[in-house]
Amino acid sequence: MGYATSRHIEGLPAPLQRVAGALVDWIPLAIVVVLWDLISGAVVATAILPAPGTVAGKIVELFVTGQVFSHLYISLFRVVVGLGLSIIAGILLGIGMARSDPVENFFDVFLAMTYPIPKTALVPLAILWLGVGTSTAILIVFLACLLPIVLNSYNAAGNVDQNLIWSAEMMGTEGRDVLLKVIFPATIPEILTGIRQAVPIAFVALVSAELIASNQGMGYLILTSGQIGNYPRMFANIVVISAVAFVAVRLFEEVRERWLVWT
Amino acid sequence: MDGRVSISELEKVYGEGAERTKAIEDLTFEVDGGEFASVVGPSGCGKSTLLYLIAGFLDVTSGTISVDGNPIQGPGTDRGVVFQNYALFPWRTVFENVTYGLEEDGVPKEERQSIAQQYIDMVDLSGFEDKYPKELSGGMKQRVALARTLAYEPKILLMDEPFGALDQPLRESLQDQLLDIWGDLEKTVVFITHDVEEAVYLSERVMIMTRHPGTKKTVSEINLDRSGSREEIVTSDAFADYKNTVWKSLHEETQTEVTL
Numbered sequence: 001m002g003y004a005t006s007r008h009i010e011g012l013p014a015p016l017q018r019v020a021g022a023l024v025d026w027i028p029l030a031i032v033v034v035l036w037d038l039i040s041g042a043v044v045a046t047a048i049l050p051a052p053g054t055v056a057g058k059i060v061e062l063f064v065t066g067q068v069f070s071h072l073y074i075s076l077f078r079v080v081v082g083l084g085l086s087i088i089a090g091i092l093l094g095i096g097m098a099r100s101d102p103v104e105n106f107f108d109v110f111l112a113m114t115y116p117i118p119k120t121a122l123v124p125l126a127i128l129w130l131g132v133g134t135s136t137a138i139l140i141v142f143l144a145c146l147l148p149i150v151l152n153s154y155n156a157a158g159n160v161d162q163n164l165i166w167s168a169e170m171m172g173t174e175g176r177d178v179l180l181k182v183i184f185p186a187t188i189p190e191i192l193t194g195i196r197q198a199v200p201i202a203f204v205a206l207v208s209a210e211l212i213a214s215n216q217g218m219g220y221l222i223l224t225s226g227q228i229g230n231y232p233r234m235f236a237n238i239v240v241i242s243a244v245a246f247v248a249v250r251l252f253e254e255v256r257e258r259w260l261v262w263t
Numbered sequence: 264m265d266g267r268v269s270i271s272e273l274e275k276v277y278g279e280g281a282e283r284t285k286a287i288e289d290l291t292f293e294v295d296g297g298e299f300a301s302v303v304g305p306s307g308c309g310k311s312t313l314l315y316l317i318a319g320f321l322d323v324t325s326g327t328i329s330v331d332g333n334p335i336q337g338p339g340t341d342r343g344v345v346f347q348n349y350a351l352f353p354w355r356t357v358f359e360n361v362t363y364g365l366e367e368d369g370v371p372k373e374e375r376q377s378i379a380q381q382y383i384d385m386v387d388l389s390g391f392e393d394k395y396p397k398e399l400s401g402g403m404k405q406r407v408a409l410a411r412t413l414a415y416e417p418k419i420l421l422m423d424e425p426f427g428a429l430d431q432p433l434r435e436s437l438q439d440q441l442l443d444i445w446g447d448l449e450k451t452v453v454f455i456t457h458d459v460e461e462a463v464y465l466s467e468r469v470m471i472m473t474r475h476p477g478t479k480k481t482v483s484e485i486n487l488d489r490s491g492s493r494e495e496i497v498t499s500d501a502f503a504d505y506k507n508t509v510w511k512s513l514h515e516e517t518q519t520e521v522t523l
Binding site for chain 2: 163164169170185186261262
């Protein structure tokens, strides 16, 4: 998990343990912010590295004036749609490849070929096909998220205990129902692992696409703030999208844990 | 009685060309409806293969397997397998595991629930309906697996070393539980094991298989007086005699294994 809520600190009453544990988790971030504050203005000019306080002020401003919301919404929309499509396609493809030789033979070579390509390198091509805007961002997010989901479901669906499949067959489950009633549920933990890997990748792909191919969204805000020399605002937007990605990962982990009570 | 299994001139070959191995050769055997028959043999003799062939999970290379005179075609709900590794659906609770076969059969919900409850009670798991398999011990999992298989009422139970992974006291209690259930429900049982004592204690007949390729070596009829307690049965002279006979026959096979 990485985020320990299980740290035990001697001599603290139980209710405070969780709070203390959470605080301990934030210490590294606090150190970075303090260093940042020390360096800014001392080692590096505030013009190119604004102090954390300045950036925090900008973040508040972005939300109070409301100018960030439309961009945040469109970015979230692109992530949700792109990731959603990659989940659907990834599961179908992964399970299909694991359980059908023709499907496997057909897609195997594509997987091997596309694996080493950074999906963000395809942005110019996507612009050519889809133009500047939401479709391009969604396509890039979709492509970037597809592989981890395909690979995880492919491996898991290929390793389902044969006795589970036989158990269902002896009780009358036939044909495609085996996929739906045994292979898919048995693969859910690994599918969720794939999605967990894909969530941060989705944000990386999103911002990369928006930096180049969008007139809206957080990536666009970051780029334009930089171009007009408003570096505090650029930093503020970077912090906002990072925080959103972090919250998305944590939320997903929370949901996964609740869903997987049986593992 | 229904549930007669007839195996005739069965042969099973795995692989092709240089990797071709014959797992079962010329095996003919009949299990009567309602009979409790065990199959023992050295490891690798194809006894699990035999069970999966009867279950219809694997295809025969030649020969036939029939249930009540009808050649089997793939898996069917007239036969139910209990696996050594339980093979419970981990994403389903105890109750949902037991109702699975009934759902597939289209039994209405309320009826499903009362049938499932009846079999959960039969294997002494009332109170555990809402647990997931991971929350259960091995013995409990195997009882769930048994209830799951019994619930859709197959005529024939095919058991693949079902108690092999459990410790001795637990094995014994599950063996007795199985005998009680067999006595009540009148099922045909084909029971695979490598444990001679288990085979003799449970069965009316024990088939000993040869080692590689597997085929029928001898069949021992076990006519034990089972009215007494376990202690009375296993300490009786008759039990010792049957055990010795089966053990000697099996031992000849394991001997050849050593000299190979």
